Amino acid sequence: xxxxxxxxxxxxxxxxxxxxxxxxxxxxxxxxxxxxxxxxxxxxxxxxxxxxxxxxxxxxxxxxxxxxxxxxxxxxxxxxxxxxxxxxxxxxxxxxxxxxxxxxxxxxxxxxxxxxxxxxxxxxxxxxxxxxxxxxxxxxxxxxxxxxxxxxxxxxxxxxxxxxxxxxxxxxxxxxxxxxxxxxxxxxxxxxxxxxxxxxxxxxxxxxxxxxxxxxxxxxxxxxxxxxxxxxxxxxxxxxxxxxxxxxxxxxxxxxxxxxxxxxxxxxxxxxxxxxxxxxxxxxxxxxxxxxxxxxxxxxxxxxxxxxxxxxxxxxxxxxxxxxxxx
Numbered sequence: 001x002x003x004x005x006x007x008x009x010x011x012x013x014x015x016x017x018x019x020x021x022x023x024x025x026x027x028x029x030x031x032x033x034x035x036x037x038x039x040x041x042x043x044x045x046x047x048x049x050x051x052x053x054x055x056x057x058x059x060x061x062x063x064x065x066x067x068x069x070x071x072x073x074x075x076x077x078x079x080x081x082x083x084x085x086x087x088x089x090x091x092x093x094x095x096x097x098x099x100x101x102x103x104x105x106x107x108x109x110x111x112x113x114x115x116x117x118x119x120x121x122x123x124x125x126x127x128x129x130x131x132x133x134x135x136x137x138x139x140x141x142x143x144x145x146x147x148x149x150x151x152x153x154x155x156x157x158x159x160x161x162x163x164x165x166x167x168x169x170x171x172x173x174x175x176x177x178x179x180x181x182x183x184x185x186x187x188x189x190x191x192x193x194x195x196x197x198x199x200x201x202x203x204x205x206x207x208x209x210x211x212x213x214x215x216x217x218x219x220x221x222x223x224x225x226x227x228x229x230x231x232x233x234x235x236x237x238x239x240x241x242x243x244x245x246x247x248x249x250x251x252x253x254x255x256x257x258x259x260x261x262x263x264x265x266x267x268x269x270x271x272x273x274x275x276x277x278x279x280x281x282x283x284x285x286x287x288x289x290x291x292x293x294x295x296x297x298x299x300x301x302x303x304x305x306x307x308x309x310x311x312x313x314x315x316x317x318x319x320x321x322x323x324x325x326x327x
Contacts, residue, residue, distance in 0.1 A: 011292055019287045023047055026294045032068035034290070035060055035081070038228050039250035039282040040072050044290060048072060051254065053228040054080075054126045055141040055322065061085055062319060070294055071301075072285050074099045078301040079130045083311045090301040093289035097281045099127055101213075104183030105162030107131030113159070117179065120157045123149065124314065127185070128162060130303050134310035139318040142212055142227035144327045145170050149178070151321055165189075169212040169219060187279045188213035190269035191246050196221060199244045199265055206242035206265060209234060214246055222246065235259055248279050 013019075027034060027049075035057050036048035045051045050060050054077065061069055061081035068089045071078040074097045082090040110132050114122050124136035125145070133139055140148045149170055152158070158176065160167040162183030171178055191214055200208060200221070209231050210222035219225050224234050228251050235243055235255050242263045245252055249266040256264060269277040293299070303311070 011296070013288055013291065017291075019291050020047055023287075023291055023294065026291075027070075030068050030294065030297075031066050032070055032294060033060075033064055033066045034070045034072065034294075037073035037077065037250075037282065038232070038254055039248040039279055040285060041250065041283065042253040043287050044072050044285060045250075045253060047287070047290070053141065053143060055143045055227075055318075055327070056229060057081070058084065058126070058141075058315065059319060059322075064088075068294075068297065070290065072290060073097070074102075074279075074281050075301075076102045076127060076129060079303055080126060080133075080315065082301045082303045083130060083133070083308050083315060086303070086305075086308055089297065091293050091297060092299060092301060093285040093293045095299045097284040099281060100186035101125070101127040101163055101183055102129055102132075105129075105132055105181055107135070110161055110181065111135045113161075113181065117157075117159060120159045120179065121152060123158055123160045123178075125161065125163050125166060126318075130307050130311045132161070133314055134307045136311075136314040137317070138321070139314045141318075142166060143229055144318065144322050144325070145212075146173060147325050147327065148318065148321050149174055149176060151325075163213055165215055166212045168216055169225065172216075185213045187248050187269075187277055188246075189215065190277060191215070191218055191267055192269065193217045193221065195268055196244060196246060199267065203242050203244060203265060205240070206244045206263075207238065207240045208244045208246065211247035218246055231255075232258065235262065235264070248282065249277055250279075250282060 034048045036044050036051045058080050062084045069081050070091045071081050078090050078092040122137045126139050126141045158178045160178045161181030164180045164182050167180035207223040209224045212225050236258050244265045246267045252264045
């Protein structure tokens with residue numbers, strides 16, 4: 001099934017095609033919805049029916065009544081949608097759009113780690129494979145991780161995987177002592193404290209806003225730390241006019257749309273001359289691939305039935321707790 005993406009991606013597009021117009025026709029004809037993560041390019045965000053972070057995309061997938069879901073993000077997001085909607089066809093524009101954080105937590109190794117610590121509640125970040133979710137008690141996103149952790153009694157023994165930076169941040173703000181898996185996101189790991197401080201010196205009035213997947217030193221010099229959606233909300237509500245953004249630079253497109261009168265300064269990765277830090281996996285998706293994906297209805301996401309039945313429980317638990325907490 002992994003080879004299904006090879007042929008369709010090489011199909012040439014008709015000359016003079018208007019991709020926006022054709023995508024609008026296709027999704028109506030096929031009763032499809034296009035969901036896009038904030039880290040997608042601006043053209044994909046503009047064509048999407050809904051743009052959001054991981055929690056919001058899962059919430060939309062859970063409630064949609066369409067026949068086809070096209071998930072413009074990375075592979076685990078498509079898996080999450082398929083787990084929640086096993087009766088629907090879930091497509092992704094490029095199966096090669098993986099996730100370094102999910103890759104840092106192989107399911108076999110994580111399951112062995114869990115078995116070594118009986119009696120622990122297992123909390124997994126949504127940035128994991130379906131197989132990891134299948135050995136998890138509750139899934140979290142950066143939007144709801146703190147609240148879900150705090151929904152358990154203080155004495156609860158917990159495992160959190162795979163992001164050590166987010167786990168350390170949750171420990172620091174909750175006073176918990178959660179046992180952490182040693183994984184990380186390559187995008188957020190690459191931010192340079194030195195370069196952020198240089199930007200802060202250049203833009204002294206700017207707020208530094210940071211995703212909790214970043215390392216602790218960067219979090220400590222930040223004015224606000226939050227999930228992708230929280231960062232966006234903060235920039236909308238803040239009176240500040242400049243923001244140094246320490247997360248994947250794709251979200252700046254939405255920030256600029258929502259606050260055209262404000263300036264957003266992307267933080268470059270360490271040892272780089274480029275102006276921003278992009279997820280190479282997220283950028284594998286293009287409008288051309290999206291068109292062919294919906295036209296040919298491939299590549300399709302598949303999740304083993306036994307894995308799906310186990311993985312859906314912690315995802316539904318996350319959604320239920322999030323709804324109860326108004327997230």
